Amino acid sequence: MLKIMIIGATSVIAQETARFFATEGAEFFLVGIPADKLVVIKDDLVARGAKRAEVYEADLTDFDKHPQIIESAVQAMGSIDAVLIAHGTLGNQKAAEASVEVALKEINLNLLSNISLLTLLGNYFEKQRRGCIAVISSVAGDRGRGSNYVYGTAKAGTTTFMQGLRNRLAKSGVAVVTIKPGLVDTPMTADIKKNFLFSDPATVGKAIYLGMKKGKDTVYAPWFWRYIMAIIIHIPEFIFKKMSL
């Protein structure tokens, strides 16, 4: 059965994805904060059919601890077949515009922590010569917009890093899956007024599950965001800059 490491396991999208793997009897190594919520998720996955689940509390902005997280996962499960990196914050764009500190903090969690983890995981999987690395990026990384470009920058950086990693690891038979959810109804977007573009986290979870199983390169979740973004990235900049999106 699959041995899956989930980093940022309290993310609702990660949970929904994990539930699909759980019904197949997968084993989990759940990383994130806080420990009590990780235990809630562990119990849920086991009840839904997971063979087992281990929890590991870790602050992901503490980069020095990253090697230890991965070593612990390998030690606990023997090996890692797939990893899903799902942690992140939407942040407050206005606050980030007003403060360099806030802006860099966003970049630190949403981009630099990914680079740190992916560097270590990339080497692990390259040596293993099989497996799947999936990261939740965002459609927000496809084009910078006034309303959330700090977040978008972190996601664009993640997407580009993943692209390069995919190119490198293709030779080793490792799948590198970039997931780009659109608007999803989760605690992250609790303060945003919902419209018809919002999706259910379970729908997004299923798209990620299938994308990881098939080892796809890029997964838009749900699928229709591929076409929305295709239009958005092709709007000429002289028009785009005057739009408020």
Added chain:
Amino acid sequence: MTTPLNRLKQYKSWGRYPTVEHKAIHQIHWRSDLPDVNKFEETVLPYGYGRSYGDSCLNEGGILLDTSYMQQFIAFDAEQGLVRCEAGVSLEQVLEVIVPCGWFLPVTPGTKFVSIGGAIANDVHGKNHHRAGTFGCHVTQFELVRSDGTYICSPTENAELFRATIGGLGLTGIITWAEFKLKRIPSPLIDQEKIRFANLDEFFAISAEMDQRFEYLMSWSDCLSGGDSMGRGIFMAGNFYDPPLGAEPSAKKLKPFVPFDLPSIALNTLSVKAFNAVLYRIPLGKRVRSIVHYEPFYYPLDAINNWYRLYGKRGFLQYQLVVPLEGDNEPIREVYRRIAQSGEGSFLVVLKAFGDIASPGMLSFPMPGVTLALDFAFNGEKTLKLLDELDTIVREARGRVYPAKDARMSPENFRAYYPQWEAFAHYIDPKFSSSFWRRVTESANGQ
């Protein structure tokens, strides 16, 4: 995992009548992160998937606590058949987990898109009431968070709160998680039998016999034909199928949906008559046997997403009554006569005999007798007047009307149906209220 959580949720009830404005909606994502309800000025009410038909899931001017995000399982004992999960887990999600392990819900209503919290708060019943009672009969314990603290409730611990919360319409606090017993099944298939009956006399005659042979039993009845064929219909009976070794028939899973509100004209007396005539095509007295998957057997309407739209924007009223089985069952006959006279067609009429298994719930609806569930397109005063007339018949027969489906019964009738309401009211959390509760207790509290 696939429950269609309508993310454009409008926080309405399933009948789309009445519609009210709420002050605020609070989503609850973790059972450890409940809001302190004491900090709200307004009253609160838990809201799951909005499958209650009337106003029992609404709290006009107040706050709704959306529990549908709380979807964690806590434990599943596949040996003993015991599930513990959060209140927002839907019956569909429970089925996805338990059916592959050879278990089924002990009791299920006609839709699987309800939450566990809602199943308890409305003490739902199903086709096996005569054998298994209500959902509340199978609940072993739950956690109730009230404005004054957190309580574990079971038949032995905080037993009064346990009894008040089962069928308590969400008024006694928030159920965060619950534990309940499951039923062993040999397969997910149903050995089904359909039998046509010519009128109510035949219904009562066959019903007594069928109750003995079948665990699951309900019938579809035509409320528009009068005279000798008054109440004619079809029994749908079933037991779980124990298949001999070999291939199992697979269920077809088509999912039509209603993409927009139909014009109000779509459901009228003529179309209801046509529908009932088609339904009634099975030859009289003939027993038609088939093996079917549990989904079409239990949840025929779940195959149509948003079926409330069949009734158009005006919405519809559900009405479910129960009256004791007595003599020649004149009250039920009178109900059929009134409906036929009124010309208000009811599309789906479900007729069933309840058994005598008592629920622990204080304010539970089911009681020994015969129950009839109807739905009426909302045609304003005309519809309300008919239902008031039916209320009187039920009241005189010492029966009850189901609060989970009600949007209009009078305070006087409610108190006559549920004389225990004052004893129940003692357990209501002072920070909790609903549009339904204020409506049916209005003059009694002098508000």
